[in-house]
Amino acid sequence: MSIQSWLHGIDQLSKSVGHAFAWCIVILTLGTTYEVFVRYVLDDPTSWAFDMSYILYGALFLMSGAYALSRGAHVRGDVFYRLMPKRVQGSVELVLYVFFFYPGVIALMYSGWGYAMDSIRIQEVSVNSPIGVPIWQLKMIIPAAGALLALQGVAEMLRCVICIRTGEWPERLHDVEEMETAILHQVDDEKRMGYEADMPTHKPRYRATTDTSGERK
Numbered sequence: 039m040s041i042q043s044w045l046h047g048i049d050q051l052s053k054s055v056g057h058a059f060a061w062c063i064v065i066l067t068l069g070t071t072y073e074v075f076v077r078y079v080l081d082d083p084t085s086w087a088f089d090m091s092y093i094l095y096g097a098l099f100l101m102s103g104a105y106a107l108s109r110g111a112h113v114r115g116d117v118f119y120r121l122m123p124k125r126v127q128g129s130v131e132l133v134l135y136v137f138f139f140y141p142g143v144i145a146l147m148y149s150g151w152g153y154a155m156d157s158i159r160i161q162e163v164s165v166n167s168p169i170g171v172p173i174w175q176l177k178m179i180i181p182a183a184g185a186l187l188a189l190q191g192v193a194e195m196l197r198c199v200i201c202i203r204t205g206e207w208p209e210r211l212h213d214v215e216e217m218e219t220a221i222l223h224q225v226d227d228e229k230r231m232g233y234e235a236d237m238p239t240h241k242p243r244y245r246a247t248t249d250t251s252g253e254r255k
Contacts, residue, residue, distance in 0.1 A: 056105025
């Protein structure tokens with residue numbers, strides 16, 4: 039199996055997990071809508087809506103991290119980065135992954151594992167509602183999210199190495215991207231195919247006029 043196949047395989051895993059947890063948005067929207075209706079219309083608020091909201095949002099936030107990384111969607115200050123040669127970009131990213139990304143991700147997995155085990159041991163429940171909604175399952179997501187981020191980080195580091203060696207970033211799987219990125223990709227594609235931006239093919243005709251200074255325009 040080629041390196042590109044490995045990269046796409048990891049990307050596909052991150053995509054599948056991200057898409058699966060994206061359904062949390064639908065459930066969260068429906069649950070919040072129901073809570074607003076019964077609270078303000080029927081004057082009968084639920085005892086579980088607040089816990090539901092932060093559990094679902096927390097799960098979505100954690101488990102979409104690797105998916106966002108695979109699509110280059112994390113926040114980055116690229117004012118100068120985008121002007122660098124691609125090999126320099128790859129070198130900068132590789133250094134940042136080694137010295138900043140992985141220390142944080144490893145800490146997340148290590149601390150998250152202990153946090154999750156303690157929560158499971160005591161069968162932790164929420165203290166924000168009288169019904170005691172179980173939240174230990176949310177704590178289990180923390181080390182799982184770290185593991186997915188670590189795996190996607192391996193793919194990103196391999197991309198950096200390939201870019202340093204070849205001078206080109208390897209292909210990614212694409213399903214969604216920011217508008218600015220989509221426009222830049224379109225411009226690059228047009229340049230590779232030899233297209234140029236649409237320009238007027240004829241000069242506009244202007245009617246000769248004379249202003250108050252007597253100059254023709």
